[in-house]
Amino acid sequence: xxxxxxxxxxxxxxxxxxxxxxxxxxxxxxxxxxxxxxxxxxxxxxxxxxxxxxxxxxxxxxxxxxxxxxxxxxxxxxxxxxxxxxxxxxxxxxxxxxxxxxxxxxxxxxxxxxxxxxxxxxxxxxxxxxxxxxxxxxxxxxxxxxxxxxxxxxxxxxxxxxxxxxxxxxxxxxxxxxxxxxxxxxxxxxxxxxxxxxxxxxxxxxxxxxxxxxxxxxxxxxxxxxxxxxxxxxxxxxxxxxxxxxxxxxxxxxxxxxxxxxxxxxxxxxxxxxxxxxxxxxxxxxxxxxxxxxxxxxxxxxxxxxxxxxxxxxxxxxxxxxxxxxxxxxxxxxxxxxxxxxxxxxxxxxxxxxxxxxxxxxxxxxxxxxxxxxxxxxxxxxxxxxxxxxxxxxxxxxxxxxxxxxxxxxxxxxxxxxxxxxxxxxxxxxxxxxxxxxxxxxxxxxxx
Numbered sequence: 533x534x535x536x537x538x539x540x541x542x543x544x545x546x547x548x549x550x551x552x553x554x555x556x557x558x559x560x561x562x563x564x565x566x567x568x569x570x571x572x573x574x575x576x577x578x579x580x581x582x583x584x585x586x587x588x589x590x591x592x593x594x595x596x597x598x599x600x601x602x603x604x605x606x607x608x609x610x611x612x613x614x615x616x617x618x619x620x621x622x623x624x625x626x627x628x629x630x631x632x633x634x635x636x637x638x639x640x641x642x643x644x645x646x647x648x649x650x651x652x653x654x655x656x657x658x659x660x661x662x663x664x665x666x667x668x669x670x671x672x673x674x675x676x677x678x679x680x681x682x683x684x685x686x687x688x689x690x691x692x693x694x695x696x697x698x699x700x701x702x703x704x705x706x707x708x709x710x711x712x713x714x715x716x717x718x719x720x721x722x723x724x725x726x727x728x729x730x731x732x733x734x735x736x737x738x739x740x741x742x743x744x745x746x747x748x749x750x751x752x753x754x755x756x757x758x759x760x761x762x763x764x765x766x767x768x769x770x771x772x773x774x775x776x777x778x779x780x781x782x783x784x785x786x787x788x789x790x791x792x793x794x795x796x797x798x799x800x801x802x803x804x805x806x807x808x809x810x811x812x813x814x815x816x817x818x819x820x821x822x823x824x825x826x827x828x829x830x831x832x833x834x835x836x837x838x839x840x841x842x843x844x845x846x847x848x849x850x851x852x853x854x855x856x857x858x859x860x861x862x863x864x865x866x867x868x869x870x871x872x873x874x875x876x877x878x879x880x881x882x883x884x885x886x887x888x889x890x891x892x893x894x895x896x897x898x899x900x901x902x903x904x905x906x907x908x909x910x911x912x913x914x915x916x917x918x919x920x921x922x923x924x925x926x927x928x929x930x931x932x933x934x935x936x937x938x939x940x941x942x943x944x945x946x947x948x949x950x951x952x953x954x955x956x957x958x959x960x961x962x963x964x965x966x967x968x969x970x971x972x973x974x975x976x977x978x979x980x
Contacts, residue, residue: 535564535743537712537734540571540579541751542808543654546614552658553665555749555811556707564702564741565669565709566734567658569650570607580607580650581713581727588646591632592639604628611657620660624653640685644714644724651711651730659709672708678740679715679733681723688715688723690736690795701742710737731792735803739795746796748788749808755780755787755816758832758975762968767979769816769830776830776921777803777818779957783833783919793818828924829931829978834971836964838870838915839885840948843900844878844908854904855879861899865892871917871959873950880948882961885913915947916967918960920974926955935960938977944970 538552556562569580587600605625612621631649634642655671662669681688712730714722725732731748738746754768755777772780774797781790787805796803797820806815848854858879862869871882888896893911900906925931932951935958939946948961962970 533563533741533743534559534561534745534747535566535734535738535741536562536747536749537566537730538568538808539730539748539750540568540581542571542749543567543658544570544573544577546611548808549611549615549658549661551808551811552749553662553667555808556662556667557665558811561744562747563704563707564737564743565658565662565707566712566730566737567651567654567709568712568730569654570611580604581647583607584646584650585643587631588643591634591646592636592642597632601628608653608657615657615661615664617657617660617664620657623656627653641721644685645722647724648711648714648722651713655709655711659707662707662709667707669707669709670704672704672710674710674714674733675716675720677702677708677710677737679736680718681715681725683717683719683721683723685723687726688729689791690715690732691718702737702740725791726789728786728789729791731789732795735792735795738801738803739799742799743801746801746803747806748792748803749806749811750787751807751809752787752805753807753810753813753815755785755805755831757830757979758971759784759834762971763975766975770814771822772816772818772830773822773923774818774820775956776923779919779921780831780833783917783921783957783959784835785831785833822923828928829920829922830924831919831921832971832974832978833919833921834916834967835919836914836916836967837885838882838917838961839888840910840912840915840961841881841883841896841900842878842908842910842912843881843904843906845904845906846877848878849876857904858900861896861903864899865896867892867896871948871950873948882915882917882948882950912947914964915961916964916970918962918967918970918974920958920960920978921956923956925958932958934977935974938973939970942969942973944973 571579583604590597608624659669659671680691712733714724756766756768758766760766774793778793781788803818804815807813867887869881869883873880944962944966946960950959
């Protein structure tokens, strides 16, 4: 049995829905379908989720909402009229307009509910479309499916025990179409995942249904070993491990949400990335363990917008609880770190730059100085983190040496280096201006 998730580009138009229908009809094992909100129809288009965010903001600030309502309804109308789904369109119109009846007191709940409306209504539309074409389908709400999350608006997390459901696997007599991107708390409150979170929904449904395979349909044939926009003729990957895909997703590969593999990992369910526009392409298979024992680097990923906060203090390594104190101070300011490489007398805190306003940065520096008696503190913005990923690296001597030499030969200065003990990835911090040069240098070294 397969769970199939279709992303925004796969359900953006009536023509795309016909491709989805053909894919589902071609394999009776596809029993659970998870859908995103309609995405961009062309490069200059606006994603429906962004229209819903504007709708929510206009509603909360008491701005006129008629125009944005019409823009959203028009998007659904174009699909429904082409598909001859007038009754569904009437339901969708009411759902969209009824959002203005919400209580404004919980602004975060309002925003999440508005955002989730794109997926929710699209699931109703897709279920009706399948049924009309003799594929009996039913809309299934995420709460009914068992997608239980903690109460973290705009960034909901799956409950840890949700991966190990004690009840029988999720079933449905008909093909169940489930909206992605949101779940419910145990008290029944709607919470949305972060952007791209429909991937998480699909993975969770696969785990709940005890599926044999989770298919994630998108608009590329497979996962590339590097950014294909930067590297001409960049090869695709036929196979990755969960760890490798997790590292690549976190480090800038946008094909799959970086949290999406967690449920399937714990449920030991393989994942395949496939193309809605070319479903016969084998795609990229993501497995618990690699079937390829070859020593390898599988991919290079890059992400920008990082800040390095460098702390130095003599005999830091002998001061009990120093690292604990650093983490406590970050918690005080609601800051999340991404990397924390350290030496005997210094430590670097790498975090997303968008978390820091000038005011927060100033207060944070003063807090470090006063609480930890820091000898030196430096802050450097506009860093990119380049990830070299591959489980085979731990069996391959000299990967880090080859990488640093390649960067040096291309005149890329390494601001910091972080290699975890698992040896699945090596991260290089470079100036944002050097990001593309760094990726190209590493690609030439390991893939040409």
